[in-house]
Structure formats: structure tokens, C-alpha cells
Amino acid sequence: MSAAIAFEKARAEGRAALVGYLPAGFPTVDGSIAALTTMVDAGCDVIEIGLPYSDPVMDGPTVRAAAQQALDGGIRTTDVLRVVEAVAATGVPTPVMTYWNPIERYGVERWAADFASAGGAGLITPDITPDYSAEWIAAADQHDLDKVFLLAPSSTDERIAMTTAACRGFVYAAAVMGVTGARTSTSELAGPLVARAKATTDLPIGVGLGVSNGDRAAEIAAYADGVIVGSAFVRTILDHPGDEAAGLASLRALTEDPARGVRRG
Amino acid sequence: MADPEFVASFEKICREYAGTPSLLYHAERLSTRVGARVLLKREDLNHTGAHKVRNVLGRALLTKRMGKSRVIAETGAGQHGVASATAAAYFDLDCTVYMGAVDTRRQALNVARMQLLGAKVIPVESGSATLKDAINEALRDWVASVDHTAYLFGTAAGPHPFPSMVRDFTRGIGDEARAQCLEQYGALPDAIAACVGGGSNAIGLFTAFLEDEDVAIYGFEPGGDGVETGRHAATIHAGEAGVLHGARTYVLQDEDGQTIESHSISAGLDYPGVGPQHAHLAATGRATYIPVTDTEAMEAPALLSRTEGIIPAIESAHALHGGLEVARRLGEEKGPDATVIINLSGRGDKDMGTAIEWFGLGDAEEQK
Numbered sequence: 001m002s003a004a005i006a007f008e009k010a011r012a013e014g015r016a017a018l019v020g021y022l023p024a025g026f027p028t029v030d031g032s033i034a035a036l037t038t039m040v041d042a043g044c045d046v047i048e049i050g051l052p053y054s055d056p057v058m059d060g061p062t063v064r065a066a067a068q069q070a071l072d073g074g075i076r077t078t079d080v081l082r083v084v085e086a087v088a089a090t091g092v093p094t095p096v097m098t099y100w101n102p103i104e105r106y107g108v109e110r111w112a113a114d115f116a117s118a119g120g121a122g123l124i125t126p127d128i129t130p131d132y133s134a135e136w137i138a139a140a141d142q143h144d145l146d147k148v149f150l151l152a153p154s155s156t157d158e159r160i161a162m163t164t165a166a167c168r169g170f171v172y173a174a175a176v177m178g179v180t181g182a183r184t185s186t187s188e189l190a191g192p193l194v195a196r197a198k199a200t201t202d203l204p205i206g207v208g209l210g211v212s213n214g215d216r217a218a219e220i221a222a223y224a225d226g227v228i229v230g231s232a233f234v235r236t237i238l239d240h241p242g243d244e245a246a247g248l249a250s251l252r253a254l255t256e257d258p259a260r261g262v263r264r265g
Numbered sequence: 266m267a268d269p270e271f272v273a274s275f276e277k278i279c280r281e282y283a284g285t286p287s288l289l290y291h292a293e294r295l296s297t298r299v300g301a302r303v304l305l306k307r308e309d310l311n312h313t314g315a316h317k318v319r320n321v322l323g324r325a326l327l328t329k330r331m332g333k334s335r336v337i338a339e340t341g342a343g344q345h346g347v348a349s350a351t352a353a354a355y356f357d358l359d360c361t362v363y364m365g366a367v368d369t370r371r372q373a374l375n376v377a378r379m380q381l382l383g384a385k386v387i388p389v390e391s392g393s394a395t396l397k398d399a400i401n402e403a404l405r406d407w408v409a410s411v412d413h414t415a416y417l418f419g420t421a422a423g424p425h426p427f428p429s430m431v432r433d434f435t436r437g438i439g440d441e442a443r444a445q446c447l448e449q450y451g452a453l454p455d456a457i458a459a460c461v462g463g464g465s466n467a468i469g470l471f472t473a474f475l476e477d478e479d480v481a482i483y484g485f486e487p488g489g490d491g492v493e494t495g496r497h498a499a500t501i502h503a504g505e506a507g508v509l510h511g512a513r514t515y516v517l518q519d520e521d522g523q524t525i526e527s528h529s530i531s532a533g534l535d536y537p538g539v540g541p542q543h544a545h546l547a548a549t550g551r552a553t554y555i556p557v558t559d560t561e562a563m564e565a566p567a568l569l570s571r572t573e574g575i576i577p578a579i580e581s582a583h584a585l586h587g588g589l590e591v592a593r594r595l596g597e598e599k600g601p602d603a604t605v606i607i608n609l610s611g612r613g614d615k616d617m618g619t620a621i622e623w624f625g626l627g628d629a630e631e632q633k
Contacts, residue, residue, distance in 0.1 A: 055509065178409035
């Protein structure tokens, strides 16, 4: 199911959508399914599932620690498909955020077919650009999958137009120049970037990187269609090692905060 | 490189500060031993002791031209880090060097050199704590600091245009060697040889010879404990096509596309990818890439030190071992005028810690 459906539903309710992120296999494969379905219960409209990778250049220490834990636990690409299937069964769209090499290794067409049959929404691809993605774009189009490429505050208007034209589902706008990780301050770069993106497309624009709480979510919801929260959720699970119930309770409370935030933005 | 004024400034600094063109030295005793003419391109004599200085001077000059005030770099053995710190000092730029924590221990002397030059050295603990992780961390810095910072990528790998820039700023090695060989011997060499980790010194040597079809081109990859053991960094020989650090190339990876940790006695070659230009030269057959094990490579420093009085970097020792094998074979085929140019990409002072362990040196009483 395309993430666009969840964005449309939120728009119809006069609010922004909340996109929640965790890596698959963190803290375990089953643990990640429990955590992600808890986030659905607590108000996430879209669930972004990370595919753990050995060289995550876009990720700060928090997400890296979680992905490494998943890799140390022996997660395989096929396990990620199992997590996608379980979370998609809740009815929310489930895009996967992945660096490119694992997909290429799995086989682009084979991935698109298996991922579509697991009910996945599409891919968020931080380390490829549309002009080098012909194979993925063809496979995604054939299997009706979302293609979410990233914009940065440094993107030129020309690159923004080229990128949004290649996206399907939504567009990912990075709120800051930098890597993933919760930040407490407001980004002055996100608003202008969203405005420049909106000048080129009718697709919903989601804003991620550094969104840590409900207040930040509300600020972004005032000008964007979606708010993406990742590291803050990862952090709370990292802070409850070995105590799944406490971690999930904390995760639920933490999710409800930005879920309220997107409703008052 | 379209601006003649920029090129002139670059060439002037290389000449007056870095000491290029480096010598093309006829190693006569070594030549007698292998039965062919062995010419060493003495990049070890450059300022900072390695070919890396060429690239960083070009990149730092470009940084000034772009109006940026800070440079960052990754380093494995420390040669590129020292070169970057040097260029930053020369051009009055702030400098931060990311270095795998494993490598800061292997190359403590180079850490001290960078610090003395005014650079900040940040040990990287994540992943395998070697060169690839230092690159990851430098990329993370750069995406947040690109408005005032230039990333001086040290090898011929990484996203475009890094491989092209590294090639353009280091190709002087081959341009010089080709002209020197023609001038000194009236002919091109039969073969050229360089070590290949990411591949900067190799692309620097190879580029001038790509159109010379009669010149055989050899790249020697770090074979570690032996390719069959899985503990190596022979990416072209044993890797498979993939994407690492923004380049499509050969990558050491598992069934799921996760990068596999590489192993080499030489920190500067310990990288699980390789420059995309080398992947292309291997795929088209223009160049031949052959692994050299740690044990094989470590024969070369002792040999070169005792026959020629030159202590090579362990990186360059891979090229020496492989290049001398090629020379022996060519000598048998064509006689003693067969000529091989081996790129002596760096000097071995920084590797004395490894040499002490490997050869059991350092104790004057016990030394054999």
C-alpha cells in the first residue's frame, strides 16, 4: 500500500502524518515487530522500517548502534521482509529505508517482487539519486511501489525538480544538513526546503532528521505533510536493554507525544 | 583543470614545495638480481614521504579557490592524513583527520605528526575501526559542514568526482615516469607496477600509459593471510560488483551485501572496496590485478633495504614484490633490457613498528 494513502487520510483530517522509524531486527526480529506495531497503536500513520547495513553513512550514533545490534543478532535481508509483512498486516503503509548495496545484492527485480508480495509500500533510498536509479525505478513502477528519494537543504532547484519528479508516495526532505539523530533545536532550513519542493510537485512532503518530540512535530506539521521521527524512538529502546515491556511502554508514551504534535500543527 | 592559471599554481607548488618531479631511479643491484631493468619511481622522496602530497596540494588549492576554510580527511596508514595536515598548514586551513582506532594504534607515529602539524585526529571506533569506517565518519562530518569544509578524499574511491580529482592530481607520477623513461632509455617500459588499496598511487602511475598498448599494467592487491583464508583485502581478485561509498565497483561483501572486513598488514591498503577506475581497467583487461600476501610483501622491505639502501612503505612493498616477479619473467623472455617501472609510493619510516614485530628487530644484542 502506497504511503500516499496515509498522507491523504491525514490531510483529510486536517493534519500532518506521523512517520515512525525503527530498524528491523532491533532489538530482535520479533522485538522489532512488537515495537513497530506498538508505534502503529500509538498513532503512527506510516511505519518506516530500516534495513540494517554495515556502512550507514547517513546515520548518527543512535541509529548506528541499533543497526549494529540487529546485525550482531544475525539479521538477514529475508528477515526484513518478514518484519515488513507483519507490520503491513496492521494496515499501515510500510516503506523500507535502505542503503543501496543490500538491494542490489538481493537482486533489484527479485526484491521488488518479494517486497510487494510481503505488502511493503516502497523504498526510501538515501544513497542513490534518481539519475542513477533506472533499474530500481523500472522495478518499482512494475510492482506499484513507492520511490522515495531525498532532498537536502543544499539541493538546487533543478535537482529538487528532478528528484520530486522521480518520487512516488511522498518526498523525504532532510530538515538539516547532517545525519540522523534527535536534536532539540528548531531547523531554519526545513521550511524553505519544503516550500521549494512544493513548488515542483503535488506529492506529500515528509520532513525528517532531528525531530525529537511533539513540539518539534507540531512546528513542522504547520508547513509539511508528514513528520518523520526515528532516533528518539530508537533511543528509548536502547535505554531499556533486556526489558521489553518497559521499552514498549516508554515507546508508546514517546510515540503519543509527536502523534499529538502533528494534530496541533 | 580547465583553468591554466590553476594548473600553473598547482605545478609550481608541487615543484617548489613537494619536490616533484620525483626521481626515476635505476636500481642496478636489484636489476642484476632479477635479470631485468628495474626502475623505481621515487615517490617516497616527496615531501611528507609519499605520493599523497600531490593530491592534497591540488585539493587544498581548490579548497582555497572555493573560499572554504576547513578540510577533513580520512586516513588508513596515516600517509594521507599527514599529507592533508601538511597541506592544511601550508594553506592555513583548519584540518580534522578521521582515522580508524585500530589504525591510530598501528600508526601512532603518524598521529603525532598530524598533531604537530596542527590537525585534530579523531579515532573512529565504529564498525571495524579501520579505513572504511574513517571514510564513513568523514562523510558524516562533511554532510553537516559542506558549506565551509572540503573533504580531501585520499584515495581513488568514493563518489564522483573524487576518483576523477584524485586521478587528475596524482597523474603526474605516470606523466613524469613516462617522460623520464623515454628520455633516459629512449623507449617506453615493458611493464609498470603499483600497489592497489583504494588505488590512488596506481591510478596516478597508470593514467599516462593507458594508451600505450605495449606497456603491461599490473596492480598488486593486499592478499593478507592469503585470499583462500578470507582474511585479505584483494577486492578486485575476490570481491563482487556492488556499491560502496557512492561508487559502483568491486566490494568485499557477504550474501546480503553487507561489507566484509578487510585484512592487510598494511593499514594503507586495508579497504574492502577499490577505485571504480581500477574496477573498469580490470573488467576491460587493460590492467592485471594480482594479490600479494603479507608474507610475500614483507620480503621486499628487507631486500630493498639491503640491496639499495631504501626502506619502502609496506604498501609499496606489495608493488615491489609483484613488480620484481614481473621483472624476472620479462628478463627471461626478453633479456636484461626488459624494463619495469615500480611505483615506490611511500617511505617505510612509519612502518618500523610493524617491521620490528615482523622481523624481530630493535634489540641490538639479539639481532641476527
